Amino acid sequence: MTTLEDVLALVAIDSVSTNESALAKYVYEHLIVNSDLEVERIGDNVIARSVGLHSFRVLVAGHLDTVPGDVTASVIEGDVLHGLGACDMKGSLAGMIDLALDKTPRPVEVTWVFYAREEISRSQSGLLEIAELRPDLLVADVAVLAEPTGGRVEAGCQGTLRIKITLGGARAHTARPFTGRNAIHRLGDLLSFVALYQPREVQLEGVTYVEQLQAVSVEGGVAPNVVPDVASCVLNHRVAPDRTLDQAVQWLRDFLGELLDEQDVVEVKDWAPSASPELMNPHLTRLVEISGETPQAKVGWTDVATFREFGIPATNFGAGDPLRAHRSDEYVTTDEVNRFASVLGEWLRSTPNTSGTSI
Amino acid sequence: MTTLEDVLALVAIDSVSTNESALAKYVYEHLIVNSDLEVERIGDNVIARSVGLHSFRVLVAGHLDTVPGDVTASVIEGDVLHGLGACDMKGSLAGMIDLALDKTPRPVEVTWVFYAREEISRSQSGLLEIAELRPDLLVADVAVLAEPTGGRVEAGCQGTLRIKITLGGARAHTARPFTGRNAIHRLGDLLSFVALYQPREVQLEGVTYVEQLQAVSVEGGVAPNVVPDVASCVLNHRVAPDRTLDQAVQWLRDFLGELLDEQDVVEVKDWAPSASPELMNPHLTRLVEISGETPQAKVGWTDVATFREFGIPATNFGAGDPLRAHRSDEYVTTDEVNRFASVLGEWLRSTPNTSGTSI
Structure with a gap:
């Protein structure tokens, strides 16, 4: 179970855009202990890949950076963590790290991508940096971008x-x-x-x-x-x-x-560019089912569009209310973080339907 | 008679605001030859005063500077002088210099003011500089500001x-x-x-x-x-x-x-601030009569308002169409310059009515 202390450990590390180095180091050092993963650091991006024999690969991505703000004002009050990046998107990152360290066998390979500089000009994006330097690390059959979506699938993007x-x-x-x-x-x-x-x-x-x-x-x-x-x-x-x-x-x-x-x-x-909703994709449909929530359209822009450019069907699914993002009073709750990790974990353990015509 | 060559001599000297030094020197050296005048240079301003015994003093003022533009493109074509500042207001300045050098006796004393930096921020105005350093030089009973007005009185200012x-x-x-x-x-x-x-x-x-x-x-x-x-x-x-x-x-x-x-x-x-039209002032009424033109209101702002602040009734009267000012194709004609100098000269030779109650 992911705790708010796990999230706080991430929130406490200043990672305002272009200053992600310390957080990338933290993530790298936590993931490297899992010998099932090949962990690489490309600039201030960290990519951890399971390298088993499954033919189907899922990619889960989240950005390390936050918008500017007060990096010293984080605090846990009961089941709520207040702090810069708590909602966007260190709650999701903490869940991703826990799932990456979970050695329970899965019927799919998983690539975990923690990338820099999402909150600033797209030309500086860490995701594009990886794509340029090591496109092989981003090969996948389907992707989830763990931007805050309130625990429901927010499909595509405008x-x-x-x-x-x-x-x-x-x-x-x-x-x-x-x-x-x-x-x-x-x-x-x-x-x-x-x-x-x-x-x-x-x-x-x-x-x-x-x-x-x-x-x-x-x-x-x-x-x-x-x-x-x-x-x-x-x-x-x-x-x-x-x-x-x-x-x-x-x-x-x-x-x-x-x-x-x-x-x-x-x-x-x-x-x-926009990204189509991909709600006909059987893998993403299964994620919708496991979430138990009606999917919605993503009205903002996210790197789901970047994955679409890479030819990878993708969707937004993460912890925390998207309306709280970029606010000085952003927060995330224990329940939101655990619900995200629980749904994502169950999805990763479910057998992919690779016989569908839409793949 | 003022010629276009006289105006061209002024236009040929670059005097874009804050660069009036050479033109001030030129004016000073031309006026100093008239022994009837006390000529003083205050910064880049030149003030020439007749110092006879008449009790009534008229002030005629014009600014030396121009807005920025091509200072090399001046040319005389027949009766027309094209060039930066031709209309605003070196046509009037040439007429003022000729009248200042005219030793014909007048029933009034005359103060000729050539001042710097009118076309930029008012706080830098040469007229205010004189008022601060030598207010005695600006004492007068009535003033004419020779901004281009098309040879008619343009009264007051907004x-x-x-x-x-x-x-x-x-x-x-x-x-x-x-x-x-x-x-x-x-x-x-x-x-x-x-x-x-x-x-x-x-x-x-x-x-x-x-x-x-x-x-x-x-x-x-x-x-x-x-x-x-x-x-x-x-x-x-x-x-x-x-x-x-x-x-x-x-x-x-x-x-x-x-x-x-x-x-x-x-x-x-x-x-x-604005300036009232002063069309009840008998001296300025006489200028209207001599001009032979119906007076109009000045819709722009001019230093007539500054003279009003000094307590001196003043009006705008000068050579050249005001609609041509600040245009790259500004020009002035022989007729405009001579008409201005002729009307102003006649006014200065006329006996002031100092018995009116409005003085």
Whole structure:
């Protein structure tokens, strides 16, 4: 049984993104004692693989890093552990370590991946670092990403698009604005319209994705006395798995319609692709059954999309309420951690159905 | 008669703000040859005063500096001089120099002020520098500021208010924005409303001031995946001379009404006061008559407001179309320069009415 003390041991080690070295060392030293595992450290990532003879391999992954915060304020109060990363995602990591050390025979091989730098720019991701340096370590038939999901399967993930819209205008003196065209006033109309956006809901394989559109930054202005001829905003669009990047951009252009002029510029700044729910996959269906919870759609973006890029069916399943992630008051409970470890352990002990046509 | 070659001599000397030294030297050396004048240089400002026995003193002022631009591209084409500062305001300066060198007796004393750094932050103004170091040099009964006005009196000036409005909100993950409140979306509504502003027109002493309200900058945003809880804009409000700063701020608060919440912050960043038209002043009325043009209200801000602070009735009157100022294609014509010098010269030769009750 995983205890809150086990989780606290992880929470007590500062692992704010790019500072995962000490925690990677801790995990490595704990896993290396299990002689059934081949444990490797790649940068600040740790990969532990059982190397038996089973033909079916399951990968379980979690990130070592946390968002910035107070790393000294962790405390156990009864059945609750408060602390930076308690929910996202050191509760799951503690369960993963316990299961990796569990020498009970399983009908599958398991790869445990503890990776760095998930909470910052994707280009710095430890998971991509492993994929570049040692792709052989990531070969698997199915994957579980132990992000906090409240102990239920959160299927797939939505893509996330950041798009910059730069509006033009014509400069003028602010005492005679009628000779110009105020780009910031134009931006106001665009932002007001974005605020009226009604989320599109998409049902896929029984779960419902809810898209979103939010302005996340604005800038503009020329000088204190000048009607500005340029203003821009960045919109973040959460895109359901049924749309590609091109479709999402085209939808946005159509949505904004005549608010955009020919002189305006629409730039894709960033795109992280979506992942389909994979709820037809028999292995992941079995995980849903064992969890005893109705699956939901993952509305945020996770590395489930990265596994999809690797060609590995994957889903999100972890300890802790996802709404608590990235909050200064995040916490995880004994029950959440044990429920996660118990369901995951049972799933890993169950015989995979490798005869299904969907494999 | 002032020639375009006289203006070109000034335009050819780079005097972009804070770089007026060479032009100040040029003006000083030209004026010092007139033994009727006491010429002083204070920093990069030049003040030339006739020191006869007349009790009435007129002050004529113009700034030496220009906005940034291409200082090498000046050219005379027929009766037109193109070049940086041709319109704002070296055409007027050339006329002022000619009149300062004119030894024809006048019934008034004249103070000629050529000052630095008008086109940048008011706190750096050369006019304020003179007022601090040698206020005695600025004593006068009436003043003309030779900013470009198209050869007509442009009376008074509007105040200019810069006000920063910071809107609050509540952070959330952009995949779950319904748990937050997007400050940038709120800003969109505010900017859209500002764009609908209908200018207030105010008749004062026969001229019409037209107020304006323009957003001049925006900023906001927290992180690419975060519903922002803060966004701000700076508004520039041009305020007619019938309103004080407090009245203008109160009007703006009332105008924005329920778009502002209790958590939002309204800050006055900058205020340059207005100046009343002074069209009841008999000396300035005479200038209107001599110009032969209907006076208009000055909708921008000028140092006429500074003279008003000094207690000196003042008005704007200069060569060149004010709509050409600060444009890369600014120019001035022979006719504009001569018309300005001719009207100003006639006014300075006319006998002041010092018996009026309004003095």
